Amino acid sequence: MTSVTVRAPAKINLQLAVGxxxxxxxxxxxxxxxxxxxxxxxxxxxxEGPGPDRVLVSGEGAESVPGGSENLALKAxxxxxxxxxxxxxxxxxxEITIRKRIPVAAGLAGGSADAAAALVACNELWNAGFSQEQxxxxxxxxxxxxxxxxxxxxxxxxxxxxxxxxxxxxxEYHWVLAVADGQLSTPEVYATLDRLRAARDxxxxxxxxxxxxxxxxxxxxxxxxxxxxAVGRALSNDMQPAAISLFPALxxxxxxxxxxxxxxxxxxxxxxxxxxxxxxxxxxxxxxxSLSGAGVCRAVTRAAGPVPGASIIGSPxxxx
Ligand code: C5P
Numbered sequence: 001m002t003s004v005t006v007r008a009p010a011k012i013n014l015q016l017a018v019g020x021x022x023x024x025x026x027x028x029x030x031x032x033x034x035x036x037x038x039x040x041x042x043x044x045x046x047x048e049g050p051g052p053d054r055v056l057v058s059g060e061g062a063e064s065v066p067g068g069s070e071n072l073a074l075k076a077x078x079x080x081x082x083x084x085x086x087x088x089x090x091x092x093x094x095e096i097t098i099r100k101r102i103p104v105a106a107g108l109a110g111g112s113a114d115a116a117a118a119l120v121a122c123n124e125l126w127n128a129g130f131s132q133e134q135x136x137x138x139x140x141x142x143x144x145x146x147x148x149x150x151x152x153x154x155x156x157x158x159x160x161x162x163x164x165x166x167x168x169x170x171x172e173y174h175w176v177l178a179v180a181d182g183q184l185s186t187p188e189v190y191a192t193l194d195r196l197r198a199a200r201d202x203x204x205x206x207x208x209x210x211x212x213x214x215x216x217x218x219x220x221x222x223x224x225x226x227x228x229x230a231v232g233r234a235l236s237n238d239m240q241p242a243a244i245s246l247f248p249a250l251x252x253x254x255x256x257x258x259x260x261x262x263x264x265x266x267x268x269x270x271x272x273x274x275x276x277x278x279x280x281x282x283x284x285x286x287x288x289x290s291l292s293g294a295g296v297c298r299a300v301t302r303a304a305g306p307v308p309g310a311s312i313i314g315s316p317x318x319x320x
Contacts, residue, residue, distance in 0.1 A: 002045065002046050002125065003043050003044060003045035003046070003125070003314065004043070004044055004120075004121040004122075004124045004125050004312060004314060005041055005042065005043040005121070005312070005313050005314025006041070006042050006043075006044075006116075006117035006118075006120045006121045006310050006311065006312050006313065006314075007039045007040070007041050007042075007117070007310070007311055007313045008039060008040055008042065008113035008114065008116045008117035008120075008149050008309070008310035008311075009035040009036060009037065009038065009039050009113060009149065009152055009307050009308075009309065009310075010035070010036050010038040010039070010040075010102040010108040010109060010110060010113060010303070011033050011034060011035050011036065011108065011109045011112075011113075011145060011148055011149065011269075012033075012034050012036055012108065012175065012266075012268045012269070012275050012305070013031045013032060013033060013034070013237060013268070013269050014032040014033075014034050014154075014219060014223070014231065014234075014235055015030070015031060015032040015215070015216045015219050015234075015235070015236050015237075016029065016031045016236070016237040016238055016239055016269065017029065017030040017031065017213030017214065017215075017216070017236070017238055018190075018193060018213060018238040018239060019210060019211070019212050019213045020209065020210035020212075021190075021194050026144070026160045027160075027190060028158070028159065028160075028212065028213060029144075029157060029158065029159070029160065029161050029213060030156070030157075030158055030213035030214060030215050031156070031157040031158075031161055032154065032155070032156055032157075032167060032215075032216075032219060032220075032223075033145075033148045033154065033155050033156075033157050033161075033164075034153075034154045034173070034305045034306055035148070035149075035151075035152040035153060035154075035305055035306050035307045035308070035309060036175055036303040036304065036305040036306075036307060037303045037304045037305065037307045038101055038102055038108070038177070038301065038303045039101055039102070039113070040059075040098060040099065040100050040101060040102050040110060040113050040114050040117065041098075041099040041117075041313070042073060042096060042097070042098050042099075042114055042117035042118055042121060043096070043097040043099075043121070043314065044077070044094055044095070044096050044097075044118060044121035044122055044125055045094065045095045045097070046092050046093075046094055046125060047092070047093055047094065047095045048091070048092075049089075049090060049091035049092055049093045050090055050091045050093070051093050052093055053074055053077065053078075053093045053094045053095070053096070054093065054094075054095045054096070055067050055068065055071045055073060055074055055095075055096045055097075055098065056095065056096070056097045056098070057071075057097075057098045057100060058097075058098070058099055058100065059098075059099050059100035059101060060100045060101050060102065060103055060104070061100060061103055061104035061105075061106075061110075062098075062100055064104045064105065064183065065098065065100065065104055065111075071096070071114075072111040072112065072114055072115040072142065072143060072146075073096050073098060073111075073114040073115050073117065073118035074096060074118070075115065075142055076114075076115035076116070076118040076119045076122075076138070076139070076142045076146065077094060077096065077118050077119075077122045079119075079138050079141055079142050080118075080119055080122050080123060080126075080128060080130070080135075080138050081122070081126070083130075083134075083137075083138045084126070084128040084129075084130065086126055086128065088126075094122070094125075096118060098114050100114075103179050103273065103299075104183065105183035105184060105185065105186075106179060106180070106183065106184075106268065106271075106272065106273040107184065107186075107243070107267065107268035107269035107270045107271045107272065107273050108177075108268055108269065108273055109145040109148070109149060109269065111143070112142075112143050112144075112145035112146045112148070112149045113149045113310070115139070115142050115143060115146045115149070116139060116146050116147075116149030116150045116309065116310040117149075117310045119135050119138060119139060119142075119146075119150065119310070120135070120150070120310045120311070120312060121312070123135060124312060132150065132151075135150055136150055136151070136162075136164070139162070140160075140162035144160040144161040144162055145161055146162075147161075147162045147164055148161065148162075148164060148309070149309055149310055150309045150310050151164055151166070151309045152306065152307060152308040152309025152310070153166055153167075153169075153306045153307075153308065153309070154166070154167045154169040154223060154305070154306045155167050156215060167220065167223060168220075168223070168224050169223040169224065169226070169306065170223070170224065170225070170226035171226030171227075171228070172304055172305070172306075173228060173231065173277060173304065173305050173306075174228075174277070174278045174279075174280055174281050174283070174284040174302065174304055175275055175276065175277060175278070175284070175302065175303050175304065175305060176257070176262070176275070176276040176277075176278055176284050176287045176288055176291060176300060176301075176302050177268070177273055177274070177275055177276075177300065177301050177302070177303060178253050178257065178273065178274040178275075178276070178291055178296065178297035178299075178300055179273055179297055179298050179299040179300070179301065180247065180249070180250065180253070180271070180272035180273060180274070180297055180298060181297065181298035182247060182272055183272065184243060184246060184247060184270055184271045184272045186269075186270040188246065189239055189242045189243055189246060189270035189271060190239075190242075190270070192242040192245055192246055193238065193239060193241070193242035196241060196242055196245065197210060213238075216234060216236060218230070218233075218234045219231065219234035219235070219236070222234050228263055228277060228278075228279055228280075229263050229279070231263070231264065231277060232262070232263025232264030232277040233263070233264060234264075235264040235265075235266045235277065236266070237266050237267055237269075239267065239269065239270050239271065240266065240267045240271075242270075243267045243270060243271030243272060244267070244271075246271075247271060247272045249296070250267060250271060250272055250274060252296055253274045253296040253297050254266075254267070254274055256291065256294045256296050257274060257276040257287070257291060260287055260290045260291060260294070261283070261286075261287065262276035262277060262278060262287060263276075263277045263278065263279060264276070264277040265277075274297070276291075281304070284302045285302065287302075288300050288301070288302050
C-alpha cells in the first residue's frame with residue numbers, strides 16, 4: 001500500500017468584509033486570511049479493492065465529520081481525478097485517514113484544510129502532476145476556503161474568498177483560541193447576516209443597499225509594519241453580529257478576553273470560535289490560563305501565525 005501524509009492549517013480572518021448576497025447565493029468578500037499553527041493531518045492511501053473510497057476520522061470532533069461522499073476531502077479527491085482526466089481502476093480505491101485537531105464547524109476552515117490536504121496527497125499519489133496554481137483552481141470548486149488552505153501564510157481573498165493575493169506581512173503573531181461549546185453552520189450565519197441587514201430601519205447607519213466590501217488599509221499597514229497592537233486594533237469581522245445573534249454567549253467570551261488584556265478579540269470566520277491576539281508568546285500563555293479559568297468556553301488553545309499551507313510530511317513511498 002502506498003500512502004502520502006499531508007499537514008494542513010486552520011485559518012482565521014483578520015478582516016472579513018461581506019458584500020451583498022449574489023445571484024448564486026454566495027457573497028462577495030474582501031478578506032485577509034491568516035494560516036495558524038493548528039493542523040489536521042491527512043493520509044491518503046491506495047488500497048486493495050474492489051470497494052468504494054473510504055474516509056476514517058479520528059480526534060477533535062471526529063463524530064461530527066461527515067463520512068462517505070459528503071466528506072470534503074473525498075470530494076476534493078474526486079474533483080482532482082476529474083480535472084486530471086484520471087481513469088481510476090475500480091480495484092484501487094483510496095482510504096483517507098483524517099487526524100483532526102482543528103475543531104469542526106468552528107469558523108476555522110477545518111474541512112477546507114482536509115480538502116486541501118487531500119488534493120496535495122492525491123496529486124502526489126496519482127502522479128497527476130498538477131502545479132500549485134492548477135491545484136488552486138480545483139480547490140476553488142471544492143469550497144471557498146480550500147484554495148487558501150493550499151497557499152497558507154497571510155493573503156487577501158476576494159470573490160467567494162478563492163481569489164488570492166499573498167499579503168506583505170512581517171512578524172509572528174500569537175493567537176489564543178476560545179473553542180465554543182457548540183457549532184455554527186456557515187450557510188446559516190450568512191443567512192442570518194442577510195436577515196439582520198434587511199431588518200435595519202431606513203436611516204439607521206448601514207441601511208440601504210449593501211456596499212461592496214473594501215480592503216482595510218489600516219490592517220494592511222499594521223501587518224506590513226508587524227505591530228501586534230495595531231493589528232489587534234484593526235481586526236474586523238462583518239459576520240460577528242450574525243454569529244453572536246445565533247450564539248449569544250460569544251459576546252461574553254469576547255468581552256472577557258478583552259478584559260484579560262488581549263490586543264484584539266474577534267469571532268473566527270462564521271464562528272463560534274473566538275480569537276484573541278496576544279502581544280507575545282508569554283502573554284499568550286498567560287491568556288490561555290486566565291481564559292480557561294474564566295469558564296467562558298469549552299477549551300482554550302494557542303496558535304501562532306502565519307504558517308505555510310498544506311505540505312507533505314510523510315514519504316510518498318510508504319509501503320506495507
Ligand atoms: O464555499 P463553501 O462550500 O465553503 O461555502 C459554504 C456556504 O457558505 C455556501 O453555501 C454559502 O451559503 C456560504 N458562503 C457565502 N459566501 C461566500 C462563501 C460562503 O454565502 N463567499
